[in-house]
Amino acid sequence: MTKAVHKFGGSSLSSAARYQAVANIIIGHCQSGDCIVVSAAGKTTNTLVALWQSYQQQDERAFSDILLQVENHQLQLISELFPAAQQTPLASELRDELSSIARQAQLRQLQEAPLLAFGEIWSARLLAALLNTLNITTQDVDARTLFTQHQGQLMHSLNRSACHQTLAQDKIYVVTGFIAADSEGNTVTLGRNGSDYSATLLASYLDAASVSIWTDTPGVFSTDPRKVGNAIKYSKVCRAQANLLARLGNPVLHAKTLSPLKETAIKLQVRSSFEPDVQGTEVVKQGYSKEKRFVTTFGELDLLRVDTLASGEVGALSQLIQHGIHHFNQNGEDYLLVPSEFTHQVVLRLSGRVTIVESHLRGFAVVAPGPDIAPLVRQAQAVLDEQAVVVRFTHSATEYALFLTDQAIDSDVLAILHDKLVNKGRELAVIIAGLGNVGEVFLNQCQQQIARLQSQFDLKLVALLRSQEMVFCPSGLNVTQWQQQWQSEAQSYSHTELLDRISELDYEHKVVIDITASEAFSQLYPDFAAHDCHLISANKYAGTAAHDWYQALRTQLQERNLLWRYNTSVGAGLPVNFALADLQNSGDKVVRIEGVFSGTLSWLCSSFDGERPFSELVLAAQDMGYTEPDPREDLSGRDMQRKLLILARELGLQLELDDIELEALMPASLAQGSWESFLARKDELDAFYQQRAEAAEAQGKVLRYTGALEIDAAGKVHAKVGIAQVAQGSAIANLTPGDNIFVITTGWYEQNPLVIQGPGAGKEVTAAGIHSDLYWLTQQLR
Ligand SMILES: Nc1ncnc2c1ncn2[C@@H]1O[C@H](COP(=O)(O)OP(=O)(O)O)[C@@H](O)[C@H]1O
Numbered sequence: 143m144t145k146a147v148h149k150f151g152g153s154s155l156s157s158a159a160r161y162q163a164v165a166n167i168i169i170g171h172c173q174s175g176d177c178i179v180v181s182a183a184g185k186t187t188n189t190l191v192a193l194w195q196s197y198q199q200q201d202e203r204a205f206s207d208i209l210l211q212v213e214n215h216q217l218q219l220i221s222e223l224f225p226a227a228q229q230t231p232l233a234s235e236l237r238d239e240l241s242s243i244a245r246q247a248q249l250r251q252l253q254e255a256p257l258l259a260f261g262e263i264w265s266a267r268l269l270a271a272l273l274n275t276l277n278i279t280t281q282d283v284d285a286r287t288l289f290t291q292h293q294g295q296l297m298h299s300l301n302r303s304a305c306h307q308t309l310a311q312d313k314i315y316v317v318t319g320f321i322a323a324d325s326e327g328n329t330v331t332l333g334r335n336g337s338d339y340s341a342t343l344l345a346s347y348l349d350a351a352s353v354s355i356w357t358d359t360p361g362v363f364s365t366d367p368r369k370v371g372n373a374i375k376y377s378k379v380c381r382a383q384a385n386l387l388a389r390l391g392n393p394v395l396h397a398k399t400l401s402p403l404k405e406t407a408i409k410l411q412v413r414s415s416f417e418p419d420v421q422g423t424e425v426v427k428q429g430y431s432k433e434k435r436f437v438t439t440f441g442e443l444d445l446l447r448v449d450t451l452a453s454g455e456v457g458a459l460s461q462l463i464q465h466g467i468h469h470f471n472q473n474g475e476d477y478l479l480v481p482s483e484f485t486h487q488v489v490l491r492l493s494g495r496v497t498i499v500e501s502h503l504r505g506f507a508v509v510a511p512g513p514d515i516a517p518l519v520r521q522a523q524a525v526l527d528e529q530a531v532v533v534r535f536t537h538s539a540t541e542y543a544l545f546l547t548d549q550a551i552d553s554d555v556l557a558i559l560h561d562k563l564v565n566k567g568r569e570l571a572v573i574i575a576g577l578g579n580v581g582e583v584f585l586n587q588c589q590q591q592i593a594r595l596q597s598q599f600d601l602k603l604v605a606l607l608r609s610q611e612m613v614f615c616p617s618g619l620n621v622t623q624w625q626q627q628w629q630s631e632a633q634s635y636s637h638t639e640l641l642d643r644i645s646e647l648d649y650e651h652k653v654v655i656d657i658t659a660s661e662a663f664s665q666l667y668p669d670f671a672a673h674d675c676h677l678i679s680a681n682k683y684a685g686t687a688a689h690d691w692y693q694a695l696r697t698q699l700q701e702r703n704l705l706w707r708y709n710t711s712v713g714a715g716l717p718v719n720f721a722l723a724d725l726q727n728s729g730d731k732v733v734r735i736e737g738v739f740s741g742t743l744s745w746l747c748s749s750f751d752g753e754r755p756f757s758e759l760v761l762a763a764q765d766m767g768y769t770e771p772d773p774r775e776d777l778s779g780r781d782m783q784r785k786l787l788i789l790a791r792e793l794g795l796q797l798e799l800d801d802i803e804l805e806a807l808m809p810a811s812l813a814q815g816s817w818e819s820f821l822a823r824k825d826e827l828d829a830f831y832q833q834r835a836e837a838a839e840a841q842g843k844v845l846r847y848t849g850a851l852e853i854d855a856a857g858k859v860h861a862k863v864g865i866a867q868v869a870q871g872s873a874i875a876n877l878t879p880g881d882n883i884f885v886i887t888t889g890w891y892e893q894n895p896l897v898i899q900g901p902g903a904g905k906e907v908t909a910a911g912i913h914s915d916l917y918w919l920t921q922q923l924r
C-alpha cells in the first residue's frame with residue numbers, strides 16, 4: 143500500500159489541546175501504515191538548547207531551573223492528556239530520563255545531541271499513547287533506528303531497508319523527527335527545524351505518495367502571515383523557490399526538505415493543523431507553477447568573507463552549528479551569512495581564512511522571478527530610504543536580492559515592503575461563461591477595464607465558455623483577439639473537465655463570471671466554490687434556488703472567504719443591490735420595496751394607450767428583441783417573481799419563490815400550448831388587458847405590472863408580483879417605457895422613498911453592471 147507521511151511541527155504540539163487536535167487530524171486523514179513525524183512540543187528544543195548552554199557554562203542553578211521547567215511542561219501535558227492510571231507509567235519514565243540527564247550533567251558526561259533528542263522522543267511517545275487510548279493501533283519509533291549517517295552522509299540503502307522492515311505493519315507509526323544516528327550508534331541531529339527533512343527522507347525511503355507538513359499557518363505565504371495581515375497564501379509554490387526561501391532561513395520549510403524529493407513524484411504540501419479543512423500550499427515540481435514573489439526576513443546575522451572555501455564546507459559548517467548558512471559569491475568573493483550567536487564557532491572552524499565584514503545585521507530578502515529582481519531592488523531601496531532604514535550591504539542574484547540592515551525589519555516596514563513589492567503583482571484569473579449579447583459586450587469592454595484595474599491587479603482572462611465549447615488558456619487569452627482565438631481553439635468540454643482545468647489554475651484569486659441564463663450552469667456554483675472561485679452572476683437561478691441550497695452555497699462561500707456578487711440579476715446595471723446593502727450596513731431598515739423590475743413588461747404597459755390591441759404590442763416587442771423567444775415567459779411574471787426573491791434575500795429574508803404571490807399578465811388559459819395556438823387566441827389576451835385597463839381608467843389610474851414586498855410591523859413578509867392600478871402622475875405611472883423603477887421605503891426614507899430608476903435591461907448597461915461587480919470584487923480582495 144502506498145503510504146502517506148504527515149509531519150507535525152512544534153507549533154502543532156504546543157499544548158494538550160493541540161495534541162488532541164493532531165489526534166483528530168490523524169483520525170480523519172490517515173490510514174493504517176501511514177507514518178507521522180513529530181517535532182518537539184512547542185519550543186521544547188529551544189529550552190533544551192538553553193539547558194545545554196547552562197551545562198556548558200557550568201551554571202548549576204540555571205541548569206536545575208531549566209530542567210524543572212522541562213519536567214513541569216511534560217508532566218502538564220501528561221496530566222491533561224491521560225487518565226490517572228496511564229499518567230503514572232508515563233510520568234515515571236520521564237522522571238527516570240530526567241534523573242539520568244541530571245546524573246550525566248553531574249558527571250560532566252552530558253552530550254548535546256542525545257539531550258536535544260528528548261524533545262522529539264517525548265512527543266512521539268505521548269502522541270502514540272494518545273492515539274492508542276483512542277483505539278488507533280499506534281507505535282512510536284525512534285528515528286535513530288531508521289536513519290544512519292556515516293561521516294555526515296546518510297546511508298540511503300541501509301536506511302531504506304530499515305524503514306521498510308521497521309514500518310511494515312498495519313498500524314500508525316509515530317516517528318521522531320530531527321534525529322538520526324551515526325554508524326557508531328551515537329545520536330546526531332539533522333539541524334534546527336530539521337523534522338521537515340526527516341519527513342521527506344522517510345517518504346522517499348518508503349516510496350510514499352505524499353508528505354504533508356502540518357504547521358500553524360495554512361500554507362506558504364508571500365511573507366510571514368504572523369507579521370503581515372494581508373500576506374498572500376499561494377496555492378502552489380515551485381520547489382526551486384521553496385528551496386531558496388529555506389536557504390534564506392525562512393522557517394516554513396527546512397533547507398534540506400526538498401532534496402529527498404528530487405526525481406520523485408511524491409506530493410508535498412504545507413497545511414495548518416489549526417485549520418485542517420483549509421486547502422494548503424502544494425510545493426510542485428518546476429514548470430507546474432508560476433514563480434511568485436516573497437519577502438522573507440532575517441534574524442540577527444553576521445556577514446563573513448571567506449578565502450578559498452572548500453566544496454562541502456558550507457554544509458559542514460551548517461552541521462556544526464545546526465543552522466542553515468546562506469552562502470553567496472559577490473565580485474569573486476565568497477560570503478557567508480551566519481546567525482550571530484554562532485559566528486564565534488564558525489570563525490574558530492575557519493581559522494585564519496575568514497573576515498567578519500559586518501556584525502549584528504538584520505534585514506530581508508526578496509525572492510521573485512528573475513526579470514522582476516532589478517525593479518524590485520529599486521522599489522525596496524526607495525521604501526527603505528523613506529523609512530530611514532540604514533542598509534549596510536546588498537546582494538542581488540538571479541532570483542533574489544538581499545538587504546542587510548542595521549535594524550530589524552519590524553512588521554510595519556515589512557507590511558509596506560510587502561504592499562509595494564508583492565501586492566502590486568496580485569493576480570486574478572477570470573473565467574467568463576456565456577458569450578451571448580451581454581457576454582460579447584462585456585468582453586469588448588474588458589480591454590479598457592483590465593487596463594484600469596492593472597495598477598492593483600494582474601487580471602488574466604483565462605477561459606471563455608459557451609454551453610458546448612470552451613477555450614481555456616491558463617496564461618491568459620488576448621482580450622483583443624478573443625474571437626479569433628475562439629474560432630481556432632474552442633473545444634467541447636464536460637463539467638468535470640472544466641473543474642479539473644480550474645483546479646490546475648495557479649492564481650491567487652479566481653472568479654467565474656456567469657453571463658448565461660442556464661440553470662444547469664448555476665448548479666455548478668458549489669463546485670466552483672469548492673475550487674476557490676469567487677462568483678459574479680448575471681444569471682438569476684442560483685439567487686432564486688431553493689432556500690436550503692442557496693443558504694448552503696452562501697455558507698460554503700463564507701467559510702472559504704469567497705465573494706459572490708449578482709447585482710445585474712436585478713435591474714441590470716442599476717445599483718439596486720448596492721443600495722440595499724448600503725442602507726442596511728448603515729443601520730437603516732427597509733420596510734417596503736415596490737416597482738417595475740421587468741424592462742419588457744414596463745415597455746408593454748407604458749406603451750399601451752388603448753389605440754392598439756395589447757397583443758400587437760407584444761408582437762412588436764418580440765420583433766424588436768425585447769422579449770424572451772416565447773413572450774409568455776415575460777407575461778407569466780416569473781422573471782419578476784425571481785427578481786423580487788433576489789431582493790428579498792438581499793434583505794436577509796428566508797423566502798422561497800412560492801412565497802411570492804404571482805399573477806400573470808395574461809389569462810391562465812393561454813399559458814399552456816404552442817405559440818401558434820396562443821396567437822390563434824390572442825383576442826383573449828386583448829380582452830383580458832382591455833378590461834383591466836378600462837377598470838383602472840375608471841378610477842383615474844393606469845395599469846402597470848409591479849412587484850411589491852412589505853415587511854409589516856410584526857415582521858411578517860407580504861410579497862406579490864402582478865397587475866396593479868397606479869395613480870396617474872406617480873413615478874411608476876410616468877416610467878419611460880422599458881425602464882425599471884425601484885421605490886424603496888425605509889426607516890430613514892419613510893415619507894419620501896428612495897427611488898432608483900433607469901434602463902433595467904440592455905446589453906451595454908448589463909455588461910457595465912458586471913464590470914461594476916468585477917471592480918467591487920477587486921476592491922474587496924485588496
Ligand atoms: N512565507 C511564509 N509563509 C508561511 N509561514 C511563514 C512564512 N515566513 C515565516 N513564516 C513563519 O513560519 C512559521 C512556521 O514555521 P515553524 O514555527 O518552524 O513551524 P513548525 O513548528 O510547525 O515546524 C509560521 O508560524 C510563520 O510565522
Ligand SMILES: N[C@@H](CC(=O)OP(=O)(O)O)C(=O)O
Pocket residue numbers: 150151152153181182187188261319320333334335336337338
Ligand atoms: N524540534 C526541532 C526540530 C524541528 O523541526 O522543529 P519544528 O518542526 O518545530 O520546526 C527544532 O526545534 O529545531
